[in-house]
Amino acid sequence: MSNDCTFLDDLSVEVSYGDSDRESHAGDWGAETFDLAVTPDAVVWPTSTVEVSAVLASANEHGVPVTPYAAGTSLEGNAVPAHRGISMNLTRMDAILDVRPDDFQIDVEPGVMGSAIDSALETHDLFFPPMPASADLSTIGGMIANDASGMKTVKYGEVGDWVLKLEAVLADGSVITAGSTASKTSSGYNLCDLLVGSEGTLAVITRATLEVAGRPERIHGGRAIFPTLAGATEAVFDTVQSGIDVATIELIDRESAEMANAYLDTGLPNAPMVFVAFHDPVEREIETCRSIFEAHEAKQCEISSDESRMDELWTARKELAFAVQVYDPDRRPLHPGDITVPISKYPEIIRYAKALSAEHDLLVPCFGHAGDGNVHYSVLVDPDDPTMRERGELLYRRVVEKAIDLGGTATGEHGIGMGKREYMIHEHGESSIEAMRQIKRALDPRDTLNPGKIFPETADGERVQADSTDSPATQ
């Protein structure tokens, strides 16, 4: 049912009710795959915290949902306005507000692209270590809201580990700050880390202070090709276990290699590959890595300090996401999300996914930030074949459930959104979900902010956290 959003006309914020604007805010990358897009009733483009606050206060009063939106690159339907209402596009709040090299800090607005942050820092010889590979496609607001991570997370941690302070607007329009520009604080509840990864369900982030680091002076990187997937996954585990200071360690399986090789015409063998990078390494570390790889019979193990050669060596990994998309015109990747397990379980979860792939006769390319125990996997299905699609869905689910049973998580970096809600109780237990719900109800009693996300779906699919004693006026 559509919501009456005409109260927006009384606010000094740009608003559109046009079909084209609304439709372009209906989905994200994940929603496109899932066919989960939902068209909002209106789109607003605030340009300041004051405007964000005014929209939220009014929407909350009118019982109209508000879903934050920026680049639309999330994978689990996180930015889909599942209960319609207002899509709040934050891309006009895209200023770099302040760079403080002396404190290794930068202040940004939520709509700024990752690549713009990198450019602003590069002039000071600084960088934002957890930056995802999608830096030129996604915004810092989205990265924070999903607690994203990237290729360098094995060394530097997640986005959330580098967020010092946030300004954010709660559902009722009140503006809070969370965290501190001090490098550490024990002052009060850690609202900052509570908002990180809350996917716009608790607040709209309007400003962030990020910690940054000195750019590495020397980067060495390369890749090795392994005869077996077991050898490749064990090489990853042994490398992490050795404690050497690897900045990146990524794996792609044979199927992924085949897709990348076909897409890029590399002439490389279709075999599992592991990619590594070191920041300001000592020679001993690179040698340790090399000998671990060789113990697992790696071939063509090359680690270079030459930038263009590194780019060449890395191409298969860098272009993989696109290679998977275009590999077979009759197949579509189902669910492009991720799972993460403790590193000792990494070989096992990969083995498990491959066994299911064989059992169900479905192509399941696996790749990802291996050093984190992180696996991205897709199940390629014919979208017009409901039986195959069903088999694919089952396979996909079994891998997520196995990851949780191995002490892992349903998502290491893309969030729950709509796509992973069904795993929440399995992963966290009823009591923990209830505690999360209590927090949601406390900060957003009318379920104004991004309803229909994170929490397990209710039987009737209605907004789940709405306070029954104070239900929204329009539904």
Place this chain on the structure above:
Amino acid sequence: MSNDCTFLDDLSVEVSYGDSDRESHAGDWGAETFDLAVTPDAVVWPTSTVEVSAVLASANEHGVPVTPYAAGTSLEGNAVPAHRGISMNLTRMDAILDVRPDDFQIDVEPGVMGSAIDSALETHDLFFPPMPASADLSTIGGMIANDASGMKTVKYGEVGDWVLKLEAVLADGSVITAGSTASKTSSGYNLCDLLVGSEGTLAVITRATLEVAGRPERIHGGRAIFPTLAGATEAVFDTVQSGIDVATIELIDRESAEMANAYLDTGLPNAPMVFVAFHDPVEREIETCRSIFEAHEAKQCEISSDESRMDELWTARKELAFAVQVYDPDRRPLHPGDITVPISKYPEIIRYAKALSAEHDLLVPCFGHAGDGNVHYSVLVDPDDPTMRERGELLYRRVVEKAIDLGGTATGEHGIGMGKREYMIHEHGESSIEAMRQIKRALDPRDTLNPGKIFPETADGERVQADSTDSPATQ
């Protein structure tokens, strides 16, 4: 007013109503200084999560406060049972449950001492990097509850950065888990980091999974003596700013040096000193550090790789806390807590404290984890001189307020407890405090867990978060 705790007799948990047991749970290190000790009505020693849950469920039903207690080493009255009720002593839950070297993880109960964790890890060549210097005096539960940090935080971060997963009991007795044993997760709200630093006001931690790291193979450490405090603080700032990978960088001012020298009979000059340590350093880093120190006219700059020599060089810093206590039998240190500022403001906050010391004619030794922008300072006053004490309180307050105004925090590592409540609104603003209160009310509507902490005091001093529609039965 005392609470009737006889309902505890129906539970299978060890309980005492004896004066000596109750009195030994009345305070912590901070409360002793503040004269803020409050005797609980009963003490319980649970030995399992089930017992913790049973006590909380009953206490919550009876409206009786429960305050977690372990080593009693916190500095801000964090463990004082401010509204009496039950002191829950967790020191019998002191098991090391599991060490998983393959995953760099250890599972522990809350009452285990830091030093016991270190011993358990040492056999695997691992260590817990953020361990506070008080490892042999304090428990991991307390460290987590205060989001403690230590001498190696400048390199490795705070305790909270190394907590992967918690089991905890909410006020109503329900048991939750928070976080994941995966190295990263984007699954649901970050309850784990919300509980870290919440000082036992949201839940009682009953089990923790900590991330650990490979023990450094080589440690180099030493100290330098500076002619001026300005030179010493600027040397700290320049060292951090240079980006060299220092694992520890501590400062003590002239007054602290004088106290340590007197206590230890070192024969060293009474002058500001800076202490450093490097883990597995490259020689170039040590040389950079040395040349930065020399640019600020450091004397006796010695950095050694010999363990016993390092211990000697570090003695003044290590024994300082005791040296301050015994320096002048007629003076007592007022408020032994800490503040933290962005590193670029570190020289300024030290200058400010020293200017106030001169202005008020009071001895104010300053020291601490300088590389974090962290300052521990005491004001030495005659406890029997109310005017001097009042001047001391004023001075103390002005430094905290200045730290906040410089973008810092009222506490970097010891928490708010009772001692720092008055600064909460100044630091976080009314809206953020209200958001914290909403979370407190949501998870603990009857204000059962550690009431009278963190939140600003109300005019009548009563329990502040109690739900007015569901007020505790006994008060």
